[in-house]
Amino acid sequence: MKPWHAALLSLLLLAGCKRETRQARLDPAVAEAMDSVATLPIGINGRPPPVLLAMGEPYRSNAYQLSQGKRLYAWFNCQGCHTDGGGGSAPALMDGWWRYGPDAVSIFLSIRDGRPNGMPAFRERLTTEQIWQLTGYLQSLGATSSTAATPGRNDSMQTRPGENRVPSMSRLPSPHEGGP
Amino acid sequence: MSEALEQRDLRDTALDEVLLESRLARTWHTPPGWVGFFTTVDHKRIAVRYIVTAFAFLLLGGVLALLMRLQLSRPEAGLIGPDLYNQIFTVHGSTMMFLFAVPVMEAVGVLLVPLMLGTRNIAFPRLNAFSYWIYLAGGLVLWVAFVLDVGPDVGWFAYVPLSGPQYSAGKRADIWAQMITFTEIAALAIAVEIVVTVLKQRAPGMSLDRIPLFVWAMFVTSFVVILAMPAVVVASTALILDRLVGTHFFNPAEGGDALLWQHLFWFFGHPEVYIIFLPAVGMISSILPTFVRRPIFGYLPLVLALIGTGILAFGLWVHHMFTTGLPRVGESFFTASSMAIAVPSGVQIFCWLATIWLGRPVWRVPFLYILAFFFTFVLGGLTGVMVASVPLDTQVHDTYFVVAHFHYVLVGGAVFPLLAAVTYWFSKMTGRMMSERLGRWSVALLFIGFNFTFFPMHILGLQGMPRRIYTYQADLPWGGMNLFVSLCSLALAAGFLLFVWNALRSARAGEAAGDNPWGAATLEWATSSPPPPYNFTRIPVVRSANPLWDDGGALPVASGLSVNRRELLITTTAEARPEARETSPRDSAWPFWAAIATTIMLVCSIFTPWAVVWGSIPVAVTLVGWFWPRGTPEDDS
Numbered sequence: 001m002k003p004w005h006a007a008l009l010s011l012l013l014l015a016g017c018k019r020e021t022r023q024a025r026l027d028p029a030v031a032e033a034m035d036s037v038a039t040l041p042i043g044i045n046g047r048p049p050p051v052l053l054a055m056g057e058p059y060r061s062n063a064y065q066l067s068q069g070k071r072l073y074a075w076f077n078c079q080g081c082h083t084d085g086g087g088g089s090a091p092a093l094m095d096g097w098w099r100y101g102p103d104a105v106s107i108f109l110s111i112r113d114g115r116p117n118g119m120p121a122f123r124e125r126l127t128t129e130q131i132w133q134l135t136g137y138l139q140s141l142g143a144t145s146s147t148a149a150t151p152g153r154n155d156s157m158q159t160r161p162g163e164n165r166v167p168s169m170s171r172l173p174s175p176h177e178g179g180p
Numbered sequence: 181m182s183e184a185l186e187q188r189d190l191r192d193t194a195l196d197e198v199l200l201e202s203r204l205a206r207t208w209h210t211p212p213g214w215v216g217f218f219t220t221v222d223h224k225r226i227a228v229r230y231i232v233t234a235f236a237f238l239l240l241g242g243v244l245a246l247l248m249r250l251q252l253s254r255p256e257a258g259l260i261g262p263d264l265y266n267q268i269f270t271v272h273g274s275t276m277m278f279l280f281a282v283p284v285m286e287a288v289g290v291l292l293v294p295l296m297l298g299t300r301n302i303a304f305p306r307l308n309a310f311s312y313w314i315y316l317a318g319g320l321v322l323w324v325a326f327v328l329d330v331g332p333d334v335g336w337f338a339y340v341p342l343s344g345p346q347y348s349a350g351k352r353a354d355i356w357a358q359m360i361t362f363t364e365i366a367a368l369a370i371a372v373e374i375v376v377t378v379l380k381q382r383a384p385g386m387s388l389d390r391i392p393l394f395v396w397a398m399f400v401t402s403f404v405v406i407l408a409m410p411a412v413v414v415a416s417t418a419l420i421l422d423r424l425v426g427t428h429f430f431n432p433a434e435g436g437d438a439l440l441w442q443h444l445f446w447f448f449g450h451p452e453v454y455i456i457f458l459p460a461v462g463m464i465s466s467i468l469p470t471f472v473r474r475p476i477f478g479y480l481p482l483v484l485a486l487i488g489t490g491i492l493a494f495g496l497w498v499h500h501m502f503t504t505g506l507p508r509v510g511e512s513f514f515t516a517s518s519m520a521i522a523v524p525s526g527v528q529i530f531c532w533l534a535t536i537w538l539g540r541p542v543w544r545v546p547f548l549y550i551l552a553f554f555f556t557f558v559l560g561g562l563t564g565v566m567v568a569s570v571p572l573d574t575q576v577h578d579t580y581f582v583v584a585h586f587h588y589v590l591v592g593g594a595v596f597p598l599l600a601a602v603t604y605w606f607s608k609m610t611g612r613m614m615s616e617r618l619g620r621w622s623v624a625l626l627f628i629g630f631n632f633t634f635f636p637m638h639i640l641g642l643q644g645m646p647r648r649i650y651t652y653q654a655d656l657p658w659g660g661m662n663l664f665v666s667l668c669s670l671a672l673a674a675g676f677l678l679f680v681w682n683a684l685r686s687a688r689a690g691e692a693a694g695d696n697p698w699g700a701a702t703l704e705w706a707t708s709s710p711p712p713p714y715n716f717t718r719i720p721v722v723r724s725a726n727p728l729w730d731d732g733g734a735l736p737v738a739s740g741l742s743v744n745r746r747e748l749l750i751t752t753t754a755e756a757r758p759e760a761r762e763t764s765p766r767d768s769a770w771p772f773w774a775a776i777a778t779t780i781m782l783v784c785s786i787f788t789p790w791a792v793v794w795g796s797i798p799v800a801v802t803l804v805g806w807f808w809p810r811g812t813p814e815d816d817s
Contacts, residue, residue, distance in 0.1 A: 024262055
């Protein structure tokens, strides 16, 4: 094998790992399929839509999707109750404790359908894709280890280290440290 | 006798011509094959490699331009989506500016400056080899990322906040900023080499007023590079720190400043235009006398114009920022300085016109390129004076008028002279001549194709078509002219293809060139085509600005250099009186390894700042190998 054959081959292999693909507009069928979560009647936990797996879970691993989620977090005033993730009149989102479970489907359902005691339903206000973007961002908020795919810090006053720098915590707090 | 031949300090005075040439060839030659490929420090081999790589990037960038023209040829075309289009115009601009225009000009300088000065190699030849590998790595970083859909999408000047952490998620803008770092290192390395070569390695007798104008141009350009690049080093480093470490250089809420980016970038970015343009005018000043058969008119004003342009280049960066809301005094000052740059440009144009006027033109291909340059560049200069005025600039800012303007200046002002230079000095790279017939066809195609492609863009811009849009609606009145532009861009592309084909064909089967096929006057024509690894058997002595014309057939030579070591003649800065003998470094693979280590460090630093800490260890190791002292003592005298 000549050297440039090897170079060409490795380029082609590299081309297989496209991590930053951005699609401006989803195929309508895909967009619709993303809403089909199989869930328990209590609205906690369930199976994510198969189409999400087929797409390679972009809402968790693609920096652009995560930053879209972050933007939606500001646009839809999640800060109003959850502040920047530390919690206010609503629970914290970055301490690793989730009232309705830490998995993507539970968070998705919390946003889409709302929860008792004040969490409104955003079904009518956000598209399914946007809810998944927001879900992915919220999961990255509570992360305990850093990843290469994160949204960057905002051009604003900083209340905590930028998402791309450190995880919000290194481990879950134990009950006598303030964890539930 | 053979014992005497091996003696370390054997001088060329002791040998006859034939023996001297064989000894010099043994001392200066590069081993053939892969070993030689990675270890050579011969400025000619590195320069040719640099030029070939830069032209490869020109073709890649050209393909991107054609893709954009295809997408814009009709309204609401669905060929390329907005995201890919953003990447395409960014990679097109970055490739053309950072991977083609600047490197190719510096590469021609690396090839010609030592030959024109009558020395045996460039100063710091290992740094020269390092520069090429770093440049190649930077180009690969950008293009591999583009193939992976991680190509930067923020425009070639990457304004914050768009390129900042909030609005450019992912690694795309980091790739751009690190690619800048690679090209900064490569360009700074060459600039330092050229400054030292020009100041200290000129042939005896080549006082400041006998330096060929191309060398003067490269000399001024190198100073512009050295003074301008630090600004973009600061800017791109601050951008990376903002994005990766979480600093706040460009975050106004935390005391940073978004406009700071534009100032830093254009304090580099405007001189960048002259980094591309000054070598081009140097090429013209050096080529033109050969084709009008008389010395250049106005050597002194031309040198002063080069220096004046180099200084003024730093006083007009703000004219890129007229629409950011400047104080009135600032606007007026930078309008005045922008218009003032027309003065040294005008001086040069009139000197060249006078040279042609007083001479007897020979209508060969390089001269035709120069005529194409005159027409195109003057048009671009005129629109430059137009956009230097604030009210007009406010109207046409970010429209196709500006696109037309800078393509006229860059293609007309730099690419046409570059093609003239490649045609003219082709024999010094390959030993052969390019085909005259194909050359005439490509001049015609390029000239007509270029003007028909870019002139209508002025009108499109005045009609309000913004730059960097990926499509436009059918009811806007731009469709017809865009189709015309797209069709004409095919002629332009055909001209470039013909040029490349001509070059490839002529490199193998062209007519063999003698030492001085054009009957030119400067020192590079005093040696064979292509020159031997040691450039000159004996160092020529210069007694006028046009040595080959004024000294008849035989140049006087200086002797006394060692033949068993690579040795150069060092001369004084102003008068070029012989001062010392200096050894020139031998071949080495360390520059290549140092470039690999630097590349690994820079690429990994996109993912974690710790890469700078750990990555600096292999860099340090390779540098230690590079600078490891030789066993033999330095013996300069």
